[in-house]
Amino acid sequence: MIGAGQLARMTHQAAIALGQSLRVLAVDPGEPAALVCADVRPGGAGDLDALRAFSRGCAAVTFDHEQVPQENLRALVADGVNVQPGPDALLHAQDKLVMRRRLGALGAAVPPFAEVLAPSDAVAFLAEHGPSVLKAVRGGYDGRGVWMEPTPELVAELLAAGTPLMIEKRVPMRRELAALVARSPFGQAAAWPVVETVQADGQCVQVLAPAPGLDEDRAVAAQELAVRIASELGVTGLLAVELFETDTGDLVVNELAMRPHNSGHWTIEGSRTSQFEQHLRAVLDYPLGATAPTSPAVVMANVLGAPEPVAMSVDERVHHLFARFPDVKVHLYGKSERPARKVGHVTALGEDMEKVRAKAALAAEWLSTATWADGWSVHGSPSPATSGTPVG
Amino acid sequence: MIGAGQLARMTHQAAIALGQSLRVLAVDPGEPAALVCADVRPGGAGDLDALRAFSRGCAAVTFDHEQVPQENLRALVADGVNVQPGPDALLHAQDKLVMRRRLGALGAAVPPFAEVLAPSDAVAFLAEHGPSVLKAVRGGYDGRGVWMEPTPELVAELLAAGTPLMIEKRVPMRRELAALVARSPFGQAAAWPVVETVQADGQCVQVLAPAPGLDEDRAVAAQELAVRIASELGVTGLLAVELFETDTGDLVVNELAMRPHNSGHWTIEGSRTSQFEQHLRAVLDYPLGATAPTSPAVVMANVLGAPEPVAMSVDERVHHLFARFPDVKVHLYGKSERPARKVGHVTALGEDMEKVRAKAALAAEWLSTATWADGWSVHGSPSPATSGTPVG
Numbered sequence: 001m002i003g004a005g006q007l008a009r010m011t012h013q014a015a016i017a018l019g020q021s022l023r024v025l026a027v028d029p030g031e032p033a034a035l036v037c038a039d040v041r042p043g044g045a046g047d048l049d050a051l052r053a054f055s056r057g058c059a060a061v062t063f064d065h066e067q068v069p070q071e072n073l074r075a076l077v078a079d080g081v082n083v084q085p086g087p088d089a090l091l092h093a094q095d096k097l098v099m100r101r102r103l104g105a106l107g108a109a110v111p112p113f114a115e116v117l118a119p120s121d122a123v124a125f126l127a128e129h130g131p132s133v134l135k136a137v138r139g140g141y142d143g144r145g146v147w148m149e150p151t152p153e154l155v156a157e158l159l160a161a162g163t164p165l166m167i168e169k170r171v172p173m174r175r176e177l178a179a180l181v182a183r184s185p186f187g188q189a190a191a192w193p194v195v196e197t198v199q200a201d202g203q204c205v206q207v208l209a210p211a212p213g214l215d216e217d218r219a220v221a222a223q224e225l226a227v228r229i230a231s232e233l234g235v236t237g238l239l240a241v242e243l244f245e246t247d248t249g250d251l252v253v254n255e256l257a258m259r260p261h262n263s264g265h266w267t268i269e270g271s272r273t274s275q276f277e278q279h280l281r282a283v284l285d286y287p288l289g290a291t292a293p294t295s296p297a298v299v300m301a302n303v304l305g306a307p308e309p310v311a312m313s314v315d316e317r318v319h320h321l322f323a324r325f326p327d328v329k330v331h332l333y334g335k336s337e338r339p340a341r342k343v344g345h346v347t348a349l350g351e352d353m354e355k356v357r358a359k360a361a362l363a364a365e366w367l368s369t370a371t372w373a374d375g376w377s378v379h380g381s382p383s384p385a386t387s388g389t390p391v392g
Numbered sequence: 393m394i395g396a397g398q399l400a401r402m403t404h405q406a407a408i409a410l411g412q413s414l415r416v417l418a419v420d421p422g423e424p425a426a427l428v429c430a431d432v433r434p435g436g437a438g439d440l441d442a443l444r445a446f447s448r449g450c451a452a453v454t455f456d457h458e459q460v461p462q463e464n465l466r467a468l469v470a471d472g473v474n475v476q477p478g479p480d481a482l483l484h485a486q487d488k489l490v491m492r493r494r495l496g497a498l499g500a501a502v503p504p505f506a507e508v509l510a511p512s513d514a515v516a517f518l519a520e521h522g523p524s525v526l527k528a529v530r531g532g533y534d535g536r537g538v539w540m541e542p543t544p545e546l547v548a549e550l551l552a553a554g555t556p557l558m559i560e561k562r563v564p565m566r567r568e569l570a571a572l573v574a575r576s577p578f579g580q581a582a583a584w585p586v587v588e589t590v591q592a593d594g595q596c597v598q599v600l601a602p603a604p605g606l607d608e609d610r611a612v613a614a615q616e617l618a619v620r621i622a623s624e625l626g627v628t629g630l631l632a633v634e635l636f637e638t639d640t641g642d643l644v645v646n647e648l649a650m651r652p653h654n655s656g657h658w659t660i661e662g663s664r665t666s667q668f669e670q671h672l673r674a675v676l677d678y679p680l681g682a683t684a685p686t687s688p689a690v691v692m693a694n695v696l697g698a699p700e701p702v703a704m705s706v707d708e709r710v711h712h713l714f715a716r717f718p719d720v721k722v723h724l725y726g727k728s729e730r731p732a733r734k735v736g737h738v739t740a741l742g743e744d745m746e747k748v749r750a751k752a753a754l755a756a757e758w759l760s761t762a763t764w765a766d767g768w769s770v771h772g773s774p775s776p777a778t779s780g781t782p783v784g
Contacts, residue, residue, distance in 0.1 A: 019724025
């Protein structure tokens, strides 16, 4: 796997069960996956020599991010490396203009959009479509590369800095959804239930599985759309289709990602097959795993670095969390805390979505900030007993 | 973790989620955990210098097997190393005579037993108790160190070879059970449902969770007994109490293990907290995790090396297994195949114990031998579609 972030880290956990040996390419030995993998090679995705050395002997080469130059991928393919997904597919997750044009040609609903080669292009688009969002064509991530108030001055500045740009109509929407599917080179595909992704400041903070109140027909349509995109684009491994549910209930494609995705972390405990295992099965061309949910309601909440440094150690925070919620599952990525940085996630499971969501939100907020949003007193309140036989 | 077998390998998977760094002590770099851990130190449990170098900087030191000399553990403790479980507790999992005497003193039901210092001890015991089994006091495992037909000649031979021996009445029994609990240094304990362990040739081949048809009062009594043993012996981390259910329905203690145990592999998918996560939580003195089952019926089946070499590669066997059973979870340990060697396990989950058991048995047998015990034809039968949206 090219990249050694938390996605590679969690893929390693899945690879262990499958008897596979995951090799990761890491820029820094302190990256999340480099801390826990036995086979770590140094280098970045921009370094073809490092990529070639890394790829030697791998049954398949895949990614935990999309920032791999096309020319390097094509060089690997020319060397005979089994790159999954291949560069032709991956391009659609790297270049938003290519993606928008292709999805438009496939008849998928996308917002009105245009390439921006000069400030006047943005001005004309705004005049025709009203409120719009400016996006970097390449390299955007977690709210970066997105500007909600495009002005001619901003456009001129970004173009002068060499940023390729596009503009897109802001879609009046109820919420964001995601349809996650896997597809193997053989052509088998499997879809998980469609989820709601709750955003704050341009970043996903919670994932609700399944998306509450989503009409069954619309959910199936979203799954079918994602499988069709995967098939038409030749995607192998995972494909996450980020969707807007408009205020009229229609589904519009926002972004594509071709790798394990934040919207699928809930599957580790919440589905019979996790997205990490499924990605490995898909890129290695094994038959895919069952995607049935293990619980009626599953909520994943990201643990983000707090705005201000927190005095209580992470270890002590984990202690208190375990004491209060013995059934919440914690995933820490081995990253230092910085404001809004994803340093881990928690997953809660149960029968009632609102209760499960409240629990996951409390747990994530506690791990982030060492404050209980509901005023729970750390020292004053009794810890609920662990289930089982609580004798000692 | 001292030892780098499959238990350490699966503990590493759990450690990753908790943000912990598991260091393993490995005799050989090809051991299951050494293949996948980032921090592998060379050495065996009998080498105090290696143990000391290994322990430096560890928050806690624990084991994936009991074959760690007492004097070495005591030396580590004297050095200030945080050894969990401590040597006083672990002794009861190392020495069957110490264990039997202690459990007898606690009032737990154990089979009649005696130390064997001479062939005449065995002869006298057999005369008094009838059919009995001879056991090595130390070092037995998976049917090794157990002799079902003790003769004076065998006893003399073993004693001459320096094997300390005991003899024990053979208990007429219906089946074997196991009660798995965890206990933290703080004193918190948690128990999983009592399971049935199905044996063949002295080795566990299947685990049924929960034990089918076990009376609720007896199950609770077994859990309470295990927690009491853990507490009285000062066990920290996991304690597996292997039990015989006699033909009158009573429960008699067979063995103790103080580490993650084969009887608990089902908890990876079958319980809210896996035994591997729980062992880490316990030895690090975190509050323990919820032990609620995730499914009404869970069956783990060991994948054993076949009696004869199998022509079909493991990889191809996995392919066919995934095609037939997309919902069976596979755990491979990275070990080469030898007859009866545990090279992996599978877990099946569902509503109906008999169906789940049949599926797990078929899957494990297939991975072992590349034969479907029910005559399923690899090439002639259609593969069931993966759940989700099977379009491609």
